Amino acid sequence: RIDTAEDRNRFKSMLEDLGIPQPESGIAKSKKEAKKVAERIGYPLLVRPSYVLGGRAMEIVHDEQELERFIEEAVRVSPDHPILIDEFLEGATEIDVDAVADGDNVFIGAIMEHIEEAGVHSGDSACVIPPQSIGVEELEQTRRYVENIGRRLKVVGFLNIQMAVKNGKVYVLEANPRSSRTIPYVSKAVGTQLAKIAAKLMIGHSLKGLGYLKSPLPKHVAVKEVVLPFDKLPGVDPVLGPEMKSTGEVMGIDSDFSRAFYKAELAAGNCLPEDGSDGTVFLSVRDQDKLELLPLSKKLSELGLDLIATPGTADYLRSHGLMVESVKKVSEGNPNIIDKIREGRKVSLIINTPSSGKQPRRDGYEIRRIAVDLKIPYMTTIQAAKAAAQSIGISGGRISISPLNRRQEDRVKNHFKT
Secondary structure, three states, rough: OOHHHHHHHHHHHHHHHHOOOOOEEEEEEEOOOOOOOOHOOOOOOOEEEOOOOOOOOOEEEEOOOHHHHHHHHHHOOOEEEEEEEEOOOOOEEEEEEEEEEEEEOEEEEEEEEOOOOOOOOOOOOOOOOOOOOOOHHHHHHHHHHHHHHHHOOOOOOEEEEEEEOOEEEEEEEEEEEOOOOOOOHHHHHHHOOOOHHHHHOOOOOHHHHHOOOOOOOOOOOEEEEEOOHHHHOOOOOOOOOOOOOOOEEEEEEEEOHHHHHHHHHHHOOOOOOOOHHHHHHEEEEOOOHHHHHHHHEEEEEEEEEEEEEEEHHHHHOOOOOOOOOOOHHHHHHEEEEEHHHHHHOOHHHHHHHHOOOOOHHHHHHHHHHHHHHOOEEEEEEEEHHHHHHHOOOOOOHHHHOOOHHHHHHHHHOOOOOO
8 A cells, every 4th residue: 555655656547446536647767758748748847756755856846947047956867766747736825635534535634725835845835624715516526536545555553645736626746554643633623633533443453443533623724834944044035946944833723714824923023014004915926916916916905004015016016006016126226126125124024935046036035134134024925925814803801711621622512532
């Protein structure tokens, strides 16, 4: 079962037999083979060495030039060291599923929706239980795929499956017949001790005998946020991507998403602005993000926050009726955004999505680095920025609290064994 899940060709054949969609993929043992696979699949692509830990050396490439650079600089390609090439589902929503199985039945602990866009390593992405934007049909597809994979692999114990949803279609990215880093988060969020259940299954118990056939449905919302080490690593770019960088995680629980997200950010050390008197938001995003930035910027403005932006972003927002102060990019001379922040301009939140090209990457690095150095909350994806905008304005007095024994009572009422 482990070999079937880990061997790409066997796993691909299994999914095809089960009728489960997956992204197009290929394996290349030379630069020539890599170009042929890329031509067949089409860009953008997710490329990585055949054996990786924590997403090490994984990259998203958008054209042949970037693919060649990856092969020449990042990895050594040979028959003994092939690279894996996958279709990158741009704009997809990633989901993680943690489950336990007894070889016949599968108990889904939780379906987690990633807040960051596809392309950010699952270990670096904030995620939420239950999913907030995935439709009922897609969730039902997800459950069915997890159950079918668990039964086919004859999993006894843990099962983690990573998936993506795009245009109403659910794709399976990979299946891991083992525990995942999200097990503690899921167990706390849904009030079910998945590690204890898995251990009992592995010594011969059944899900039916233990009473775990119906998945838990918590009444609250739980958000997991990561803790990143960049304040301890001077000079490192804090942008998120396919390579995992986080060193810990925290969780916020409340009755709705915005409050749960606010608590999670607070616990992670990202103190979001509380209201319009709390300063300024700096915006600098790549062209493809500007359409989604518009409603987000309107919300921030309605909350009373001042907006400043680099010239291109500022011009776009002003053309749609927003009041935005323009400030020079780092590469455009002085005074630029870095100067203004250092001179005491109170910036309470930075939203900066990375752009391609040597100079834009350098500008973005300078902005993200000062955010870390001065402990300014920053978002490097539009999805995370949207979540932050929903939570801005929530003050401590409006955050609900609940005693831990209330969750214990809920578990008993729902007939979940402890």
